[in-house]
Structures are given as C-alpha cells and as structure tokens.
Amino acid sequence: MKQSFFATVLCGLLMSAGVASASMYKVDPSHSNVGFKVKHMMISTVTGKFGNFSGTYDLEKGQFKALSGTIKTDSVDTGIAKRDDHLRSADFFDAANFGDITFVMSSATKTKMTGNLSIHGVTKKVVLAIDLGGVVQDPWGNQRSGFVLTGSVNRKDFGLNWNKAIEAGGVVVGDEVKLVVEIEGIEE
Numbered sequence: 001m002k003q004s005f006f007a008t009v010l011c012g013l014l015m016s017a018g019v020a021s022a023s024m025y026k027v028d029p030s031h032s033n034v035g036f037k038v039k040h041m042m043i044s045t046v047t048g049k050f051g052n053f054s055g056t057y058d059l060e061k062g063q064f065k066a067l068s069g070t071i072k073t074d075s076v077d078t079g080i081a082k083r084d085d086h087l088r089s090a091d092f093f094d095a096a097n098f099g100d101i102t103f104v105m106s107s108a109t110k111t112k113m114t115g116n117l118s119i120h121g122v123t124k125k126v127v128l129a130i131d132l133g134g135v136v137q138d139p140w141g142n143q144r145s146g147f148v149l150t151g152s153v154n155r156k157d158f159g160l161n162w163n164k165a166i167e168a169g170g171v172v173v174g175d176e177v178k179l180v181v182e183i184e185g186i187e188e
Contacts, residue, residue, distance in 0.1 A: 022060035023135075025145055025185030027069065029053060033182040034071055038155070039174030041166060048078035048087075050101075057105075057185060059145055062132055064113060067105040073098060091162035094120060113149060119158040126153055128179070143187035152178045 035049040055069030073093040076084055088095040098120050105115040108130065117126045133146035155161075155177050164172045 022058055022065060023143065023145070024188045025057050025059060026188050027053070027055040027057075028144070028184045028186050031184035033180070034069075035180045035182075037178040037180070038176070041172055042170035042174070046078055046083075048076060048084075051075040051077055055103075055183070056188075057183075059135070063110065064105060064108040064130070067103075067108075067113065067115070069103050071101040073101060092160050117153065117158075120160060122158045124153070124157055126151060128181075144184055145187075146182075146184045148183070149181040150179060152176050 029052075032053075033049055034053045035047065037045050037047050040046045050071045050073075052072035052075035053069060055067065057067035058065040074088055074095040076087045076093065076095075078084055078087070087093055090097075093101075100118075102118045103115050103126075105113055106125075107114045110132075111130055113128045113130050115126060115128075116123050128149040128151035131148040131150070133148070135143060135145040138144050154175050155173075156175055162173070166172060
C-alpha cells in the first residue's frame, strides 16, 4: 500500500514538472510590432503597422503549443492620415463593421506556424515562418521571450478588393501583403 502511494506521488511530481516547463506569455505591445508591406503603383513599397493589438502564447522548450492574437483594424498606421482613413473605410478593412483581425495557431514546427487568419469576416489558413529569438530573465525578475513571424497573404482572398488601374499599366495597390510580426512576451 505504501509503495503504491509513493509511486502515485512520484508520478504526480514528475507530471507537474513537465507542465512547469511550459510557459504562457502575454504579448508586451510596448516591445512588439505588428507590421505589413504592400506594393504601391508597382514601383515602391508602403509600410504600415497596427498600434492596438494583444495576444497570448504557450511556449515549451522552444516549441509553440498555442498562440492567438487580435488586432484592432482602426489602429492602422502608415504615417499618412488620409491613407489610414482610406484603409479604415469600407474600401479596405471596413473598421466600423469588422473591428478585429484575429489569428489562432492550429499547429507549429520549429520553423513554421500554421493558423487561421480572419480579416474582414473571412477566415483563411496561413503559414508563417518562425524566427524564435529565445527566452531571457529581465532585470526585474520577469521571464520574457521573443520571436518574429513572417509571411504573406493575398489581400483579395479576404475581400479587400479595392484598386485602380494606372495609365502606364498595373494597379495602385499590390495584391500581395507581406506580414512582419515582431513579438516580445512576458510570462504570466
């Protein structure tokens, strides 16, 4: 009887040690960036970012177990107020009706993350490259981790169809949008 009790306690301790190695993190927006790049007039690139976003992720021994995030579409910022207003309008994000962009991870390897990206009421599977920066202890005793996700999506797949033809050929806004998500998180 004593032997099975000790075996049960030992098994419980070993299982809790395995759980303890997993860490839940909350995105630190003051040290993170959610950005994008898109061709303009076929000759240059416009860079933008979102100022209001949040997320959490579960990281265990350098492997993502879960990740989810939300971006507020009305926080789009390209540095030009008139362009930002156009991006918030029904021509693009339609922020009044579709206030959130969401991403929920479905699987991950060491180098790739697959998940469901929802924009403008449309959800599509996307694959993003992972560049894991690592895990450190900050000077205040918090555990932090950092990583970068990169990839691209076709904006028209999400119903963001507005465009205008240019006289010389081509269009004002490219279809491919490059995503650059730089995240630092604090262990909860």
